[in-house]
Amino acid sequence: MAEVNQQGCLFVGEGVVLKGNFEVPDIASISGVVEGELTAKQIIIEATGVVNGKLSGESIDIRGEANEFVSSTRSLIIRSTGKVTGSIHYSEIEIEKGGHLHGDLNNLNPHS
Amino acid sequence: MSIFSKNSTPNNGEDKIADEQLDGYAQSSSTEEEIIAATSSYEQVSRAETVNRPGIAKPSIISEGFIFEGTITSDGILNIAGTVRGKITAKSVLIDASGHVDGELNSDQLVIKGHLKGEVNCEDLNVGPLAHVDGTISYKYIHIQRGGKVSGKFIKN
DSSP: OTTTOOTTOEEEOTTOEEEEEEEEEEEEEESSEEEEEEEEEEEEEOTTOEEEEEEEEEEEEESSEEEEEEEEEEEEEEOTTOEEEEEEEESSEEEOTTOEEEEEEEESSTTO | OTTTOOTTSTTHHHHHHHHHHHHHHHHHHHHHHHHHHHHHHHHHHHHHHHHHSTTOOOOEEEOTTOEEEEEEEOSSEEEESSEEEEEEEEEEEEEOTTOEEEEEEEEEEEEESSEEEEEEEEEEEEEOTTOEEEEEEEESEEEEOTTOEEEEEEEEO
16 A cells, blocks of 8 residues: 555665654555654554554554554544553544553443 | 934024134133143243253342331342342342442342443443443443443442
């Protein structure tokens, strides 16, 4: 999917450490370490990926680690290898068995 | 009846019909009885099986429409389809789609398909797609199915 059209995408390879604020129009795929704010339409944190800071997007898929803050307006999936700590805001959530969740969970539209 | 009903008597035809009808009725009722007897014996067999099977205990059930206020303590399985307000301690708890729990809940295994509000302490947590969970949840293993509405504080032990 990402190989076909890489326009507007961010890829952080394993071993790469990125610090700062990032605005990504399309897909952000993180296998390395990101420190700071990351906003993207779709965020994938691979098994080796770590994000320390603020993570916001429509669809977020976590196989690695996300600390501090996660906000997803469409769907948030924490895979079995995923680890999320801090404040979490979501509209639809799925946690696979084995996923790690530690923190405050908030539903963005609780009466739907 | 048998002594008086001879073929020679004039009103014998009617009698015979009445007799037959009675017989038919008696037969049908006896078959019903047999069916009831059969089902009850089947129930007995199935119950005996559950009792004999090691490790699988019969669950305690709070049925739909039943409201319980207080403390429940069980070493076994608890199925909640009604409403419980108070403290629950059990080995395994299932909150059905119609079930509501408001209070404190301690269990090894917890499956939530209905509504839960309060403080939860469990090892294995499974939240179904139609569940509503709100409170402080401390767990060891968690699984939330897509669509489950959860909010509050989550603590992994």
